Amino acid sequence: MSTQMITGTMDDYDDNKDMCPICKTDRYLSPDLKFLVNPECYHKICENCVDRIFSLGPAQCPYKHCDKILRKNKFKTQVFDDVAVEKEVDIRKRVFNVFNKTLEDFNDNLEEYNKYLEDVEEIVYNLDHGIDVEKTEEKLRTYEELNKQLILNNLERSKQAMENFSQRQQFEKDMKLKKKLLERQIEEEERFNKEWAKKEIVNRLSAAAAGTAGGDTNDVIEGVRNTVKLKKSSARRKLEELNLVLKNNPYFANTNMAGAGGAHPRSSIPYTPFNGDRDLHQRFALQEDKYSDPLVQELEKRSDYTASGFRSDYVYERVLTEAFMGLGCVISEERA
Amino acid sequence: MSNPNYSKEKKVGEGTYAVVYLGKQLASGKSIAIKEIKTSEFKDGLDMSAIREVKYLQELDHPNVINMIDIFMAYDNLNLVLEFLPTDLEVVIKDQNVLFTPADIKAWMLMTLRGVYHVHRNFILHRDLKPNNLLISPDGIIKVADFGLARAVPGPREILTSNVVTRWYRAPELLFGAKHYTYAVDVWSIGVIFAELMLRIPYLPGQDDVNQMEVTFRALGTPTDKVWPEVSTFPGYNKLQIYPPPSRDELRKRFIAATENALTLMENMLMMNPHTRWTTAQCLECDYFRELPEPSNPADIKLSK
Numbered sequence: 001m002s003t004q005m006i007t008g009t010m011d012d013y014d015d016n017k018d019m020c021p022i023c024k025t026d027r028y029l030s031p032d033l034k035f036l037v038n039p040e041c042y043h044k045i046c047e048n049c050v051d052r053i054f055s056l057g058p059a060q061c062p063y064k065h066c067d068k069i070l071r072k073n074k075f076k077t078q079v080f081d082d083v084a085v086e087k088e089v090d091i092r093k094r095v096f097n098v099f100n101k102t103l104e105d106f107n108d109n110l111e112e113y114n115k116y117l118e119d120v121e122e123i124v125y126n127l128d129h130g131i132d133v134e135k136t137e138e139k140l141r142t143y144e145e146l147n148k149q150l151i152l153n154n155l156e157r158s159k160q161a162m163e164n165f166s167q168r169q170q171f172e173k174d175m176k177l178k179k180k181l182l183e184r185q186i187e188e189e190e191r192f193n194k195e196w197a198k199k200e201i202v203n204r205l206s207a208a209a210a211g212t213a214g215g216d217t218n219d220v221i222e223g224v225r226n227t228v229k230l231k232k233s234s235a236r237r238k239l240e241e242l243n244l245v246l247k248n249n250p251y252f253a254n255t256n257m258a259g260a261g262g263a264h265p266r267s268s269i270p271y272t273p274f275n276g277d278r279d280l281h282q283r284f285a286l287q288e289d290k291y292s293d294p295l296v297q298e299l300e301k302r303s304d305y306t307a308s309g310f311r312s313d314y315v316y317e318r319v320l321t322e323a324f325m326g327l328g329c330v331i332s333e334e335r336a
Numbered sequence: 337m338s339n340p341n342y343s344k345e346k347k348v349g350e351g352t353y354a355v356v357y358l359g360k361q362l363a364s365g366k367s368i369a370i371k372e373i374k375t376s377e378f379k380d381g382l383d384m385s386a387i388r389e390v391k392y393l394q395e396l397d398h399p400n401v402i403n404m405i406d407i408f409m410a411y412d413n414l415n416l417v418l419e420f421l422p423t424d425l426e427v428v429i430k431d432q433n434v435l436f437t438p439a440d441i442k443a444w445m446l447m448t449l450r451g452v453y454h455v456h457r458n459f460i461l462h463r464d465l466k467p468n469n470l471l472i473s474p475d476g477i478i479k480v481a482d483f484g485l486a487r488a489v490p491g492p493r494e495i496l497t498s499n500v501v502t503r504w505y506r507a508p509e510l511l512f513g514a515k516h517y518t519y520a521v522d523v524w525s526i527g528v529i530f531a532e533l534m535l536r537i538p539y540l541p542g543q544d545d546v547n548q549m550e551v552t553f554r555a556l557g558t559p560t561d562k563v564w565p566e567v568s569t570f571p572g573y574n575k576l577q578i579y580p581p582p583s584r585d586e587l588r589k590r591f592i593a594a595t596e597n598a599l600t601l602m603e604n605m606l607m608m609n610p611h612t613r614w615t616t617a618q619c620l621e622c623d624y625f626r627e628l629p630e631p632s633n634p635a636d637i638k639l640s641k
Binding site (some may be wrong): 050180183187243271273274275277295296299303304305306307308309313314315321 | 355398450453454459489492493509512514515516517518519520522528564565566567569570584585609610611613617620621625630631
């Protein structure tokens with residue numbers, strides 16, 4: 001069961017990756033050709049051959065010089081291209097099913113746990129490379145016998161963790177879907193409202209023109225707009241609620257906590273947007289719409305200024321900054 | 337080599353008006369870059385951009401803005417002694433071997449915005465922000481550099497030239513030829529850089545000035561008077577093809593890895609109307625920088641294998 005043997009025999013057959021070495025069927029001619037391997041020897045055989053050879057019970061591997069007896073129910077699809085990888089993964093799966101202790105089982109004693117992991121790794125390595133296979137297998141069996149209850153418990157635990165995870169995934173997926181639906185609904189409603197408003201305005205205006213009702217055109221338009229505004233909207237409210245739920249959801253909170261806890265020791269300085277470098281004690285406060293500067297006010301009205309993004313508050317802020325600049329700054333202190 | 341304080345060791349680059357050398361500050365042994373400006377070849381005196389660079393770099397002192405250590409004259413050439421910054425964001429974006437994470441992008445955006453915020457708060461417009469001009473120090477800090485096109489914010493009556501900023505990073509008001517633009521042009525450039533960091537390819541690569549408008553508006557929608565009052569008074573507005581602005585869903589599809597808050601920040605930096613486009617202060621205060629993942633520690637970002 002050594003790797004050498006596998007590669008050695010493979011070389012004789014494996015010239016063409018897409019051809020079954022037993023019946024010489026080619027993927028080019030039968031595109032749905034599927035290869036299977038048996039963990040006994042990891043020789044690649046196509047599905048048809050497996051059916052043909054092993055249907056009547058256990059038989060010898062059809063590869064030349066391979067004397068392993070294979071059973072049909074042990075055949076499986078190869079996941080990894082590299083047979084060596086496939087084999088190691090299988091061994092790991094088997095070993096970890098038995099050696100499934102976690103850090104908790106060692107009362108958080110990291111050193112012991114690491115030692116245990118090292119031992120497990122040793123077993124995997126030995127099995128993978130065909131060193132002391134008999135002895136190692138024996139070790140595995142004894143451990144399994146001795147720790148039956150513990151293994152079962154741990155299995156249960158990891159199953160639960162998996163379940164939690166998939167539950168959470170499902171939850172997030174559902175929420176996302178719901179959100180999308182609501183957003184679409186809102187968009188549609190808005191479109192509908194717009195159209196309705198247009199029609200309503202025309203209707204009312206024509207009614208006004210006919211003389212049945214008085215009222216200014218602008219008033220009518222304003223009125224309709226207000227109704228539309230009020231109509232917004234049950235879907236929107238639902239979306240807000242959903243966002244709230246998402247924010248407070250139990251799964252999420254969990255991960256957030258973990259993330260924050262993990263990140264804390266890294267940065268002792270809390271995040272601030274300006275890295276503490278912002279003058280919050282300015283000597284003036286900018287007022288809104290309170291300055292009357294004929295020049296600026298006139299410029300503000302010109303279309304080439306408006307369109308360029310000209311803002312009077314930028315002008316005022318600069319003027320005020322410059323006016324107050326240097327106040328409270330003692331030169332003799334600055335020099336020292 | 338007449339200055340006794342610095343050594344020039346290696347030529348690392350040459351532009352139309354300057355040569356850059358790698359050197360050492362002899363007293364401290366620190367690596368520096370010396371930008372030698374070829375004054376002797378210019379009959380009309382110093383090049384405009386050299387004057388601008390000196391003028392504004394002298395004023396600015398911030399961890400995210402390049403530091404000018406000294407200036408001296410040698411053989412009729414003006415020499416600027418700058419801190420040594422081995423790489424820039426453009427190199428990083430283009431290097432296929434470098435993998436960076438959303439946390440790295442956040443750290444870069446944060447540093448860039450802080451640097452530009454400082455520039456703006458000193459009433460200076462940078463006017464040439466692009467990945468190539470965001471240099472990275474050996475310990476991963478972003479430094480805003482190249483003030484060759486910078487200028488002080490003008491008085492209200494002064495007229496500005498709209499022929500600034502490298503084309504791909506040019507804000508729509510500049511494309512229209514605005515003469516009284518504001519800090520908002522720099523914020524637009526940062527927005528495009530943000531998009532480029534997420535996509536790892538230039539976001540709005542126009543082939544020429546006309547095509548740049550086409551590309552910009554196809555991606556982000558053609559502005560109308562409704563979202564941007566008086567935009568139609570710009571000469572050249574009428575000839576435009578009208579594209580609808582992209583919906584959130586379309587943006588989500590384009591920027592697969594971006595979070596909602598990241599998209600909000602980008603949308604507001606790439607707002608057509610310069611009035612409603614966020615200022616650097618608003619950008620820094622947004623939720624994107626507060627949500628997880630935390631921005632990476634600059635020194636931990638790996639820029640080469």
